[in-house]
Amino acid sequence: MNIRFDFVVHWLYAILWALLAISGFAMVGAKYGWILNFSYATADYVHRLSAGLFVIVTLASIVYEVWRSIRNDNKYLAWHVIGRSGYQLFTFIVTLILIITGALIWICIEFNMAGIGFALFVHEYISYIALASVIWHIYMKCHALTWPKKADSRKQKA
Amino acid sequence: MLQKPWFKVFVWFMAIFFFFLAAGVVISILKPGPSEAEVMRFMMGMMNAMDNSMMGVIMNMEGRGMVASVIALSSRIAVPVMIVSLLMGFGVRLMQRRDAYAKQKEN
Numbered sequence: 001m002n003i004r005f006d007f008v009v010h011w012l013y014a015i016l017w018a019l020l021a022i023s024g025f026a027m028v029g030a031k032y033g034w035i036l037n038f039s040y041a042t043a044d045y046v047h048r049l050s051a052g053l054f055v056i057v058t059l060a061s062i063v064y065e066v067w068r069s070i071r072n073d074n075k076y077l078a079w080h081v082i083g084r085s086g087y088q089l090f091t092f093i094v095t096l097i098l099i100i101t102g103a104l105i106w107i108c109i110e111f112n113m114a115g116i117g118f119a120l121f122v123h124e125y126i127s128y129i130a131l132a133s134v135i136w137h138i139y140m141k142c143h144a145l146t147w148p149k150k151a152d153s154r155k156q157k158a
Numbered sequence: 159m160l161q162k163p164w165f166k167v168f169v170w171f172m173a174i175f176f177f178f179l180a181a182g183v184v185i186s187i188l189k190p191g192p193s194e195a196e197v198m199r200f201m202m203g204m205m206n207a208m209d210n211s212m213m214g215v216i217m218n219m220e221g222r223g224m225v226a227s228v229i230a231l232s233s234r235i236a237v238p239v240m241i242v243s244l245l246m247g248f249g250v251r252l253m254q255r256r257d258a259y260a261k262q263k264e265n
Contacts (some may be wrong), residue, residue: 018175030192030200035182040203052215135180138173148161
């Protein structure tokens, strides 16, 4: 079985993004607390651990893309999460903004409250845009949800 | 891989998860409130996280000098690192262009 790097990264990224999204939205405010039954500690744990893994996966994708660029490999990778145009470029920019603002919120919580406020604002609103874009992405790629036809498999068996 | 039934189930699960999450966010935005009880539960959760989660650990760590000095150092070197990486990026692009030109000439 030939499993490609971009395919694995795509689904790892999807799982991590799902965990980050549910835990992150549960921490936005009191109105959102019901999403994880007001368990802020769980949300905090899940968000921080997934964020660490998310940064590693993003870094691996960037290194892979730079390596491809140095090798003059311009082949389009359909499953890759970051790229040079379209939704891949959008994902790359959004990811970088989320990582930078997330790091600011995590690290600078005692240094600069105005900076934290701005980072929180950007982090939250970019997350809404990213979630909406994920729904759009699923809608555009909904052919991946179609089940393999049974009639075909019967024919193959025959 | 994408045609395997177990993977199809996984793809369906992910799609449904995101749709439900988006619905949850829309409900949270549009619903009235937050009520006093919700605020209390949220604040209690936050206080609990200070004791039983990484949040408290991180906040204690930030009180110490070493992490502060690492952050100060990393913020000082951030701009030069960005400039160097931009220059390296342009370098790679120039190399690619030169290689493409050389290939064209060969042909």
